[in-house]
Amino acid sequence: MVKRLVPDGLWQLFQRVVPEVPSRPQGGGRRRYGDREVLAAIIFVATTGCTWAQVPPIFGPSGATAHRRFAEWSKARVWAKLHRLVLEELGSRGDLDWSRCAIDSVNMRALKGGS
Numbered sequence: 001m002v003k004r005l006v007p008d009g010l011w012q013l014f015q016r017v018v019p020e021v022p023s024r025p026q027g028g029g030r031r032r033y034g035d036r037e038v039l040a041a042i043i044f045v046a047t048t049g050c051t052w053a054q055v056p057p058i059f060g061p062s063g064a065t066a067h068r069r070f071a072e073w074s075k076a077r078v079w080a081k082l083h084r085l086v087l088e089e090l091g092s093r094g095d096l097d098w099s100r101c102a103i104d105s106v107n108m109r110a111l112k113g114g115s
Helices: 008-017 035-048 063-075 078-093
Strands: none
Touching: 008 035, 008 078, 035 063, 063 078
16 A cells, blocks of 8 residues: 555655654654655545544554654655655656646635735
């Protein structure tokens, strides 16, 4: 299931943007789950709409672990960096069709004569 959700090509790109594993100066503790398994659990939650608590045990890490890593990676802007890499990779292969894209915006009314 992990390799299906995180194929080798995506995994190679992801490894370029994921931060280094923080060291534990005191040593010991539980072994940290692998990033690929956690990424698969995050993708599972994102694509199925389930909650973090519903992450099946086949991934290894719990939903709480996946959520903590999601928050850690979000703070490190991993998703924006990965998005950029995916677009660059697809663009370099000629696999992007920019004639079919959507642009989204938000408009807000300026209250009390604001600019």
